[in-house]
Amino acid sequence: MSEPKPHTVSPEWLYEQLADEDLVIVDATTHLTMPPDGSVHIEPGLATYLEAHIPGAVYADLFTDFSDHHAAQPFTAAPSERFATAAGAVGIGDGRRVVVYDQSSGIWAARLWWQLRLEGFDDAAVLDGGLPAWTASGYPVSDEQVIPHAATFTSHRRPxxxxxxxxxxxxxxxxxxxxxxxxxxxxxxxxxxxxxxxxxxxxxxxxxxxxxxxxxxxxxxxxxxxxxxxxxxxxxxxxxxxxxxxxxxxxxxxxxxxxxxxxxxxxxxxxxxxxxxxxxxxxxxxxxxxxx
Missing domain, CATH: 3.40.250.10 (Rhodanese-like domain)
Incomplete structure (x- = not known):
C-alpha cells in the first residue's frame, strides 16, 4: 500500500526538492480587501510574484483562470473542463507533484489545494507558512517569471x-x-x-x-x-x-x-x-x- 500524500510540507523539505523535474511549485497569491463601505476589491498577485517568488515557481491566477465567471459569486470553483485547462496551462498535470503557497495567510494556497482535490488530484500539498516561512528559513527568492511547461490534467471530480x-x-x-x-x-x-x-x-x-x-x-x-x-x-x-x-x-x-x-x-x-x-x-x- 502506498503512503498517504502529505497535505502540508515544510520549507526545508521543499528546498531539498527544488531539482525535481516532476515537482510543480505554484504561487497562488491573491489580494482581497474589504473597505468599510462593504465593497470587495480583488487584485491578482502577479505583481508581488514578479517581485519575489520561490525559484522555479509558476504563478496561478485563482480569480481569472480558476473561477467560474458565469457564477453569481466571485471565486466559485470553475467547472472541471475549465479547471483542467487552467491547471494544465501552469504545468499541473498527470504524474506531477504540486506544492502550492501564497504570500500571506495560506488560505489562497489552500484554495487551490482544495480545488485540486475536488478534481481528483491528490499529490498536492501546501507550503506551511508560505513565502514568509521560506524567506525566514534563509532560502533564496527569484524575480524572474517562469514560463510553465504545459501538461495534461485529467479531472475526476469528487462531488x-x-x-x-x-x-x-x-x-x-x-x-x-x-x-x-x-x-x-x-x-x-x-x-x-x-x-x-x-x-x-x-x-x-x-x-x-x-x-x-x-x-x-x-x-x-x-x-x-x-x-x-x-x-x-x-x-x-x-x-x-x-x-x-x-x-x-x-x-x-x-x-x-x-x-x-x-x-x-x-x-x-x-x-x-x-x-x-x-x-x-x-x-x-x-x-x-x-x-x-
Missing part, C-alpha cells in the same frame, strides 16, 4: 467535497452534518458590516481559520493542537460530515485543509458561502455567539 446552497439548506436539521463557519467571531456573531445581512447559518459552529495559525510564524499550529480543537467541536467524529463555509469559500478551504492535516480529508466546502446564503432573503440567519 462529495462540494456543497451547494440547496444542499446546505437541506442539511440544517441533519444531525450527521456539522456546518462550520471559518470566519472571525465578530463576523460569526453578526457584528461585521461586511454583509448586507448579518449573522451565521443556523446550527453552524465557529472555528476561525485564524485561530489555527501560529501568529509568530504564520504556520499551522501543531497537528496535535489542531486535533484538540477539532475533536472538541466534534469535527473528527466519523459519524458526522463536516461542511465548512466563510464569506466566499476561501477561508473555508483553509479550514478544510487544516482538517485534512488533522486527519479528516473528506470535508466538504460550501463554495457559495455567505455570499450566496445572504443573497437569498428567504434563507435564515442567526446572530449571537457560538452556542457550544
Amino acid at each position: 462529495e467535497l462540494l456543497r451547494s446552497t440547496d444542499e446546505v439548506r437541506g442539511a440544517l436539521d441533519d444531525p450527521h452534518t456539522l456546518i462550520i463557519n471559518a470566519l472571525d467571531p465578530a463576523t460569526y456573531r453578526g457584528e461585521s458590516p461586511s454583509y448586507p445581512r448579518r449573522g451565521h447559518i443556523p446550527g453552524s459552529i465557529n472555528i476561525p481559520f485564524g485561530d489555527l495559525v501560529d501568529p509568530s510564524t504564520g504556520r499551522l499550529k501543531p497537528t496535535a493542537e489542531l486535533r484538540v480543537v477539532f475533536e472538541k467541536a466534534g469535527a473528527l467524529d466519523p459519524d458526522v460530515h463536516p461542511v465548512t463555509y466563510c464569506g466566499g469559500g476561501i477561508a473555508a478551504s483553509g479550514l478544510a485543509h487544516a482538517l485534512a492535516v488533522a486527519g479528516r480529508s473528506d470535508v466538504a466546502v460550501y463554495d457559495g458561502s455567505l455570499n450566496a446564503w445572504t443573497a437569498d432573503e428567504s434563507l435564515p440567519l442567526v446572530e449571537g455567539p457560538d452556542p457550544r
